Amino acid sequence: MEKGKSLKLAALLAGALFLFIFPHFAGVFAVLLLTEILIFALFALSFNLLFGYTGLLSFGHAAFFGLGGYAMAFMVQHFHLSMLPALAISTIVAALGAAIIGFFSIRRDEIYFAMLTLGFGMMIFTLVHQWRSLTGGSDGITGFEVPVLDLLVKKLSLFSPWAYYYFSLVVCLLGAILLWRLTLSPFGLILRSMRENPERVSFVGIDIKLYRWIAFTAAGLMAGVAGALFALYDRMASPSMVHWTMSAKPVLMAILGGPRVFLGPALGALIFYLLEHFITQYTQSWMIFLGAILVPIVIFFPQGVLGTLIAWAQRLIRREGHGE
């Protein structure tokens, strides 16, 4: 057990160190790619609060990613807010959206929950697609600058990819830590218990609708943060951010990395983008490869890459323990 813990700590430290030091030596392309991976890692982690921890497969999570992104783009373009207030407002907008959609969606289970979230997500999509005066329709909102980070004592420009990378890194780490704390709390235990057996949870005195609603809102809120970061990264908020194919991304990432391990979806995001990056260098049809990777993972490694790795490591450690 102790050995497993120190191994885990070492891996986490190495990962953090890499994220802070690597960009110093990397070119602009790598920094941009890493920024996008970070943002999607947070998006996937927020989705997994519902999927891996609560047992709810949402197919409309992009709605909140998009709400955050559009709110950010709107605030920056029309009101020229600085970074922190704009980020705060985008987060609130996404959380409100999640609270409203969640209020209805959590009333259904399983496939019906997936369909309901899909429906609501696509309603948001058609809304941003049609409401040209507010959202720019199919063109989206474009042509804004990354706002300055006003820390009261100092104003920092986030224009350079490096500056924006470090800002995103800090925000995503904070977001991930908050989500992680959530999973370790009594609330997190109730979520995991609901994943296993919602009926039993209600028979020990838990109002499962309330807990699902809170989880849904928290997940939507964090997706909003990721969406806001992405809109600035992309210099654009477009309807594709809200489309159901965007909702499928965190699902794939979570499955790829492992939905039962906290950092699984983040690793899934990394794998997803690295694969996309390398495969698209050789061929346009990278979706075929994604599908060809997804299918065996679903069949043979349902715990995902990180889940499987951890299971192997545990087995190795146990075997060593027996040998001594």
Add this chain to the structure above:
Amino acid sequence: MDTLLINILNGLCYGMLLFIISMGLTIIFGVMGVLNFAHGSFYMLGAYLCLWLAPHIHNFWLALLIAPFLVGALGALSEMALLRPLYGRDISFQLLLTFGILLILDDAVKLIWGPGYHSIEAPKALSGTVQILGSTYPVYSLFIALLGPVIATALWFFFHKTAWGKMIRAAAMDREMASAIGINVPLLFTAVFFFGTLLAGMAGVLAAPLRAIGPAMGDNIIIAAFIVVVVGGLGSFLGAFIGAIILGLVEALGIQFVPQIQMALPYLLLALILLVRPRGLFGSE
């Protein structure tokens, strides 16, 4: 008045295509408990196969026979090789597996036929237009609108009068019971997946002369088919029929009366039905 009639006919035509697709989707769900995300891709494949066959056989009706059969065969193969290991596991894994199939099929189509759009002509016998109450209307669209009820009746006979049909209905109602009374479940599942994807492929062939054939056609139709089966009630055959007509009409009439929010109407319908009648219009509790 004229536009209303045309729109109703358009709605019925689209609804009947949806019905044939959704029927396959709902049979597969009812019997196997699998929500087939790749169903739209099998539909798309049907259209592409029709496109591929057309120059060789010069006969739409022959293509209508061959292409769905090929699609069904591919469906049966993927069920045996890929889905079979997943029965008994969480429903989300089956959903994701079929999503993987969707990714593969969509890109494969692009690789083979290119990313552009294609079109084929309606068969000679059904080309041209007719006059209906003073409006001109394409014969082929009318044909589809009328073919739907014919196929519905044929399916009704199949499910109520033949041994296989009865078996599938029994299994759709109670899977454990089916295996208890000695139905060969793996064989039944493969047959159902074959039949379900065959229906998708058939809808694809029928749609080929109507709609642009392109790599995205599956992704668009699958969401509509989901809405139909959920609104009608997952696993319900009557539900798929009624649901498809409702959705077809909602889309067509939406264009006429509320064009601003027409795109949102199907999703509104889906959400409303799920909240008011959780198991759809004809679903069993």
Add this chain to the structure above:
Amino acid sequence: MENDVILSVKGLSKSFGKFYALRDVSVDVKKGEITALIGPNGAGKTTFYNVITGKYRPTTGRVVFEGRDITSLPAHKVARLGLCRSFQITNIFQENTVEENILASLVAYHRKGLSLFKGLGSYRALREEAHRILEMLGLAAHAQEVAKNLAYGDKRLVEIGIALASHPKMIMLDEPTAGMTPEETERMVKMVQKLFQKTGITFLITEHDMKVVFSIAHKILVLHQGCLLAQGSPQEIRNNPRVREAYLGGSLDA
């Protein structure tokens, strides 16, 4: 005398379409007793549990628990009032550890579930209480095991542990020995008796094993085709001709 009654059911009926699973059932369960509910398969025992604990709404009738009307109350509210149940099939949190199974119920009872960011590890009192419960059930050694890996009999004990952790005034056990070997059954019966003596919780038990019923119950209720056929002490039930005729046959003499 009224104060002795913890659960009072009056004129309870539940129909599914035209079929009556329960028909006009009125019973009182006395505080501090073990009451057994028996009846052949399909007699309506599980429906009776489901209606009382809020899974189904009754068609007609009233359920009063500790003087409060709990008719049609949702399951989580019934549980909070101190009426808990176990299930006929193993109904635990399979992928969580045994300790977490108990903790989930404790978190619910102590209303700590909406504590969002404080780690579970820092709730010493909860963990100690979970440990005490596991010790009482003889499961302390398995605390960190994943529940699905336990032996069948142990899983059923976890099930009871979950009910126990919500500080119930009354526990309704639904066939706690279903599917058990004779050894496991004996262990379970002893456990129920031990819990009863230690905690004084009122028990209502459905059970198909007549030996178990007559050895632990103070009072027996007999359901037959959704109706209450008889109620009384084990001795009265044993000698009741209607019960013999309808259900028990000659098996009692064996």
